[in-house]
Amino acid sequence: MSTTHSLTVLKLGGSLITHKDQRETVDWNSLDRACATIGTFLGDLPDEHRLIIVHGGGSFGHHNAAEHGVSSTEGSTDARALTAIHHAMGELNGAVLGGLHDHGIDALPVRPLSVAAQDGPLQFPTASVEAMLDEGFVPVTHGDVVVDDRKGGTILSGDDIVVSLARTLGADRVGLCSTVPGVLDDDDAVISQVDTYDDVASVLGGSDATDVTGGMAHKVRQLLALDAAAAIFALDDLSQFLEHGTAGTVISGHDEERSH
Numbered sequence: 001m002s003t004t005h006s007l008t009v010l011k012l013g014g015s016l017i018t019h020k021d022q023r024e025t026v027d028w029n030s031l032d033r034a035c036a037t038i039g040t041f042l043g044d045l046p047d048e049h050r051l052i053i054v055h056g057g058g059s060f061g062h063h064n065a066a067e068h069g070v071s072s073t074e075g076s077t078d079a080r081a082l083t084a085i086h087h088a089m090g091e092l093n094g095a096v097l098g099g100l101h102d103h104g105i106d107a108l109p110v111r112p113l114s115v116a117a118q119d120g121p122l123q124f125p126t127a128s129v130e131a132m133l134d135e136g137f138v139p140v141t142h143g144d145v146v147v148d149d150r151k152g153g154t155i156l157s158g159d160d161i162v163v164s165l166a167r168t169l170g171a172d173r174v175g176l177c178s179t180v181p182g183v184l185d186d187d188d189a190v191i192s193q194v195d196t197y198d199d200v201a202s203v204l205g206g207s208d209a210t211d212v213t214g215g216m217a218h219k220v221r222q223l224l225a226l227d228a229a230a231a232i233f234a235l236d237d238l239s240q241f242l243e244h245g246t247a248g249t250v251i252s253g254h255d256e257e258r259s260h
């Protein structure tokens with residue numbers, strides 16, 4: 001892909017676009033607000049700016065995966081169960097695509113189970129994503145089931161896909177939009193910058209809701225392993241992130257040793 005294009009990888013968190021504590025329930029209001037904000041931004045964009053959207057599982061993926069005992073570390077060889085989890089993620093992907101289309105965004109689905117493999121490191125081929133970007137589409141991919149070396153199928157977090165795509169395609173901006181305004185300290189104040197995992201290890205937890213991929217601690221670990229600066233923020237700051245590339249908590253630096 002030509003390096004003259006600026007690329008943003010944005011994750012819409014499952015906590016944001018679903019009611020994570022209610023099985024398979026889309027948060028239509030938040031989803032529509034996010035899509036409207038993205039639509040406004042893309043409407044103002046010069047042609048050379050490109051966007052990839054990744055979404056999480058929320059009450060679609062995590063509930064299904066937990067019921068079947070599948071997580072990012074616990075695999076299953078039950079094809080019916082793995083298909084059910086993948087199917088639930090497809091329903092949520094359809095809702096996200098619909099919301100984006102409603103706001104004039106030329107979004108197309110990319111289903112990870114069909115293209116990715118967890119063979120030690122994640123293998124996520126990008127030919128289809130790059131072709132979509134080249135043709136002016138917005139690829140929309142998501143956390144999913146992935147076939148994992150010697151484990152059957154495990155759960156691939158959208159956060160891992162963000163990092164993989166950002167690294168492979170050399171993203172300029174990386175953002176995770178969730179329900180929290182950033183990484184919070186013990187007093188619930190937003191920590192503006194994180195440079196090492198140890199800086200924030202004591203305040204990091206999982207997710208308040210059912211979550212099989214590790215919640216906030218996993219996000220920070222993953223983003224620290226990325227060369228590009230990344231941001232974690234809430235919906236109110238989505239517009240600022242899209243326009244300026246920073247919002248909420250900025251995670252910077254290549255803290256690879258501590259990120260594994």
Ligand SMILES: Nc1ncnc2c1ncn2[C@@H]1O[C@H](COP(=O)(O)OP(=O)(O)OP(=O)(O)O)[C@@H](O)[C@H]1O
Pocket residue numbers: 012013014015016020055056057058059062158177178179180182183184185203204205206207208209211213214215216217
């Ligand atoms: N120090 C912290 N600061 C902010 N949130 C934290 C912290 N520690 C744990 N959390 C939890 O992390 C959650 C966000 O992670 P979660 O994985 O639910 O987000 P998401 O990406 O929107 O959802 P999904 O994983 O379904 O895509 C918050 O709702 C909060 O419960």
Ligand SMILES: C=C(C)CCOP(=O)(O)O
Pocket residue numbers: 014055056057058060061062065085089142143144145155156157158159212213
């Ligand atoms: C639980 C499934 C299937 C996807 C998890 O993706 P995440 O919500 O980004 O961690």
